[in-house]
Amino acid sequence: MLPIIFVLPIVQLVILSNAATFEVKNIKFGYIDNDHTSTSRALIEKFNASTYFNVLTDFSSERLASSEMLKGHVDVILEIPQYFERDFQKEKHSNLGVTINAIDGAAAGVENVYVTQIIQRFNQNIKIDVFQVSDKQIQPISIETIPLFWYNKTLNYKTFMVPGILVLLVTMITLFLSGMNIVREKEIGTLEQINVTPIKKSQFIIGKLFPFWVIGMGLLTVGLTLAKLIFNVPMIGSLPLLYLYTSIYILVILGIGLFISNFTDTQQQAMFIAWFFTVIFILMSGLFTPIESMPKWAQTITEFNPIKYFVEVMRMVMLKGANLSDITPMLIKTTLYAFIMNGLAVRSYKKTN
Amino acid sequence: MKNNKVIQVEGLTKIFGDFAAVNAITFEVNKGEIFGFLGANGAGKTTAMKMLIGISTPTSGKANVAGFDVHKHAEDIKKNIGYMSQKFALYDDLTVKENITFFGGIYGLSRKRIKEKSAVLIEELGLEKVANKLVGALPLGWKQKLSFSVALLHEPKIVFLDEPTGGVDPITRRQFWEMIYKAASEGTTVFVTTHYMDEAEYCDRVSIMVNGKIEALDTPKRLKEKFKVDHMNDVFLKLARG
Numbered sequence: 194m195l196p197i198i199f200v201l202p203i204v205q206l207v208i209l210s211n212a213a214t215f216e217v218k219n220i221k222f223g224y225i226d227n228d229h230t231s232t233s234r235a236l237i238e239k240f241n242a243s244t245y246f247n248v249l250t251d252f253s254s255e256r257l258a259s260s261e262m263l264k265g266h267v268d269v270i271l272e273i274p275q276y277f278e279r280d281f282q283k284e285k286h287s288n289l290g291v292t293i294n295a296i297d298g299a300a301a302g303v304e305n306v307y308v309t310q311i312i313q314r315f316n317q318n319i320k321i322d323v324f325q326v327s328d329k330q331i332q333p334i335s336i337e338t339i340p341l342f343w344y345n346k347t348l349n350y351k352t353f354m355v356p357g358i359l360v361l362l363v364t365m366i367t368l369f370l371s372g373m374n375i376v377r378e379k380e381i382g383t384l385e386q387i388n389v390t391p392i393k394k395s396q397f398i399i400g401k402l403f404p405f406w407v408i409g410m411g412l413l414t415v416g417l418t419l420a421k422l423i424f425n426v427p428m429i430g431s432l433p434l435l436y437l438y439t440s441i442y443i444l445v446i447l448g449i450g451l452f453i454s455n456f457t458d459t460q461q462q463a464m465f466i467a468w469f470f471t472v473i474f475i476l477m478s479g480l481f482t483p484i485e486s487m488p489k490w491a492q493t494i495t496e497f498n499p500i501k502y503f504v505e506v507m508r509m510v511m512l513k514g515a516n517l518s519d520i521t522p523m524l525i526k527t528t529l530y531a532f533i534m535n536g537l538a539v540r541s542y543k544k545t546n
Numbered sequence: 547m548k549n550n551k552v553i554q555v556e557g558l559t560k561i562f563g564d565f566a567a568v569n570a571i572t573f574e575v576n577k578g579e580i581f582g583f584l585g586a587n588g589a590g591k592t593t594a595m596k597m598l599i600g601i602s603t604p605t606s607g608k609a610n611v612a613g614f615d616v617h618k619h620a621e622d623i624k625k626n627i628g629y630m631s632q633k634f635a636l637y638d639d640l641t642v643k644e645n646i647t648f649f650g651g652i653y654g655l656s657r658k659r660i661k662e663k664s665a666v667l668i669e670e671l672g673l674e675k676v677a678n679k680l681v682g683a684l685p686l687g688w689k690q691k692l693s694f695s696v697a698l699l700h701e702p703k704i705v706f707l708d709e710p711t712g713g714v715d716p717i718t719r720r721q722f723w724e725m726i727y728k729a730a731s732e733g734t735t736v737f738v739t740t741h742y743m744d745e746a747e748y749c750d751r752v753s754i755m756v757n758g759k760i761e762a763l764d765t766p767k768r769l770k771e772k773f774k775v776d777h778m779n780d781v782f783l784k785l786a787r788g
Contacts, residue, residue: 386635388601390652391624545620546602 198370202362202412206419210355217303223250223258223267230278239311240271246307258292268294269304355426356507357480359416364500365471367409367443371450372467374401375542376457388544398539402447409443410436429514438506438520441527445499448534455541474500502527550577552704552735553598558607560593567593569758570607575704575737580730582746582766583739585755586786591739592632592708594755598737599629599706612703625653628697628705632712632739634689636696638682642673645681646696653700667695687718694725698734705729707738711745723748743779752778754785761785 222240226233240246250267252258258270272290274280280287291308295301378384387397413436420426450467457463476482477491478500484492495501502523509515517524553575560568568590575581585591596602598611600620609616612626636645643664650660668677671691676684681692690710697705707726711719723745730736738749746752746766753763762769762785766778773781 381638382631382633382635383637385601385631385633386629387652389599389624389627389629390649391621391654392652545600 198366198408199412199415202366203415203419205362206355206358206416207423209358210351210424216350217300217307218245220246220304220307221250221266221268222246222271223252223261223269224271224273225252225255225258226273227275228273228277232278232281233273236273236312236315237271239315243307243311262292262294265294268300269308271308351424352426352512353508355420355424356511357478357504359413359420360478360500360503360507361475361480362416363409363412363439363443364446364474364503366412367405367446368450368467368471369464370408371401371405371447372453372463373460374405375451375454376460376463379458380460394539394542394544398451398535398542401451402444402535405447405450406440406443409446410440413439426511428511430510431516434515434517434520435507435510438510438524438527439503441524441531442499442503442506444531445527445534448531448536448538449499451538452534452541455538455543474498477501478504480504499527499530551575552577552612553581553737554608554610555598556608558594558597558609559605560590560597560602561605566758568597568604571755571758571760573753573760573763575735577703577735578730578733579750580726580736580738580748582749582752583737583755584741584743584746584752584782585739587741589755589786590758591755595706595708595737595739598623599627600624625700626703628700628702630690630693630697630705630707630710632709634686634693636681636689636693639680641680642668642677642684642692645692646699649696650699655700663699667699671695687714690714691718691722691725694722698729702734704735704737707736709739709741711740711742719745743777743782746778746782754782756785 224237224240226237237249241249246269250261252261252270255272258267258272261267262270270290270292272292274288274290277287277289289312291305293301293304293308375384378387417428417432417435421428449470453463453466453470457466477484477487477495477498479495480500484495484501487495506515506520506523509520513519551574553573555574556572557570558568558572559566559570571594583591583595593602597604597616598609600611600616600623604616611623614620614622614626616623637648640648646664646667647660650663655663668674671688673688673692676688681689684692694705694707694710697707711722714722719742726736726738726748738745740746749766751763751765752769753760754769755761762772762781764772769781770776770778773784775781775784
């Protein structure tokens with residue numbers, strides 16, 4: 194069992210950290226060029242040069258392009274109308290048709306930004322070409338923004354994801370182990386034997402918590418080591434601080450697990466409930482989707498999500514170098530949560546039915 | 547504790563929904579006695595026993611076990627009793643020694659005491675060769691003897707045995723009863739349920755439960771006389787068939 198507990202999460206960490214990226218890359222791009230001029234070709238060349246777009250398909254008709262999109266062979270279609278170049282030069286104005294497959298809304302949004310950027314840059318260049326020097330006064334006054342990316346300068350998604358996935362692994366393993374534990378003893382009958390001994394409820398719960406707590410801390414250590422070795426995720430903040438927070442956080446999760454275990458009669462039931470909470474906790478943790486963009490009521494729910502705090506603390510300490518006072522609010526909430534959950538776990542464990 | 551009664555039960559009842567699993571049973575058990583608690587499957591033996599060992603709260607009625615009330619002082623009862631369930635309930639994934647150490651620890655025995663006790667116990671049971679093997683790998687008969695010894699580890703006043711010899715061979719059964727006699731001779735009260743009527747003959751007194759009620763309670767000899775039969779088996783059949 195112990196090798197499984199450690200090997201599977203490591204495999205997950207390595208695979209998920211590489212796969213769970215929000216970067217929209219390898220966009221399947223198609224175009225319909227009804228103009229066939231040097232300008233239209235120059236525009237298409239811009240897309241060709243972009244690293245985000247690949248598989249450039251030239252469609253002869255809109256109908257053909259649409260059916261290809263329906264089949265999922267193409268994500269973005271650019272339609273260049275006839276007289277694109279002529280309109281551009283004569284009327285200083287021209288239209289382009291862009292069709293984006295928006296089944297994945299988030300990806301479509303990003304694709305739209307990419308397409309717009311490319312077209313705009315093309316537009317500026319072309320304007321300079323077209324208007325030459327004679328028309329200096331109508332040269333567009335462009336405001337250029339130069340973004341500064343703090344804490345993760347290279348916008349490396351792994352830097353962002355690895356701490357989050359590590360949180361997931363520590364949480365899932367400890368929750369499932371503790372959630373299955375007491376109920377397993379119910380099933381095999383050893384719990385009854387324990388219940389006829391004079392053992393105190395708190396002693397029993399502490400005895401149950403401690404081994405899983407050690408495993409959780411072990412997982413954190415292995416995970417952090419891998420994060421450094423494989424993904425080179427920075428560790429700017431204090432390592433002891435991260436361990437301090439994690440040591441309390443694991444108690445919350447174990448408390449929840451034991452609480453579930455006390456209320457269920459079979460491992461299946463415990464598994465279902467543990468799974469239910471894991472999914473909600475993960476999806477509402479801010480790990481994959483920012484909490485700020487959730488509806489108000491959902492944001493309120495996230496206040497009760499321990500994973501949310503752990504994700505925040507992990508990212509703050511590892512990537513921003515947050516210190517004790519920065520994470521104090523989370524630390525207090527988590528400690529409170531740990532007391533409540535373990536209190537409930539002790540209370541709900543009944544030696545006498 | 548009044549005189550030498552270690553278990554005193556009066557009108558003890560357990561109701562699940564509208565079904566009375568144990569219906570107002572009354573009996574007493576003397577110190578050092580081997581008390582057979584008989585009954586057909588589903589007659590309420592195990593439920594009654596669970597109330598006496600403090601893991602099930604009675605719906606009504608009184609019970610005093612080892613000098614403590616089951617309603618108020620269930621945890622004090624637990625310090626003074628040993629229990630062996632019908633399902634083998636030591637830890638399969640611990641070794642023989644580890645199980646002894648673990649349960650000894652729970653009952654608050656000192657390390658030194660546990661060491662002494664486990665050495666004696668392992669020798670008596672002839673488990674020297676498997677002392678460091680996982681309990682799960684042992685044959686059922688050995689397991690049962692081991693769990694009986696573990697139940698006696700803290701020298702309880704009363705030991706409760708729920709069908710201790712279910713599924714074991716006649717030789718082991720014999721050895722098991724020798725262990726029971728030994729415990730009783732050392733002053734431990736033995737409260738045992740069984741389906742084997744030959745085992746009932748070994749008891750000082752037996753009670754027979756039918757549908758949640760105690761229908762008969764006496765020495766095996768007098769019960770046979772009363773029902774005019776030669777074997778406890780026939781006593782049981784007469785009562786259980788109604």
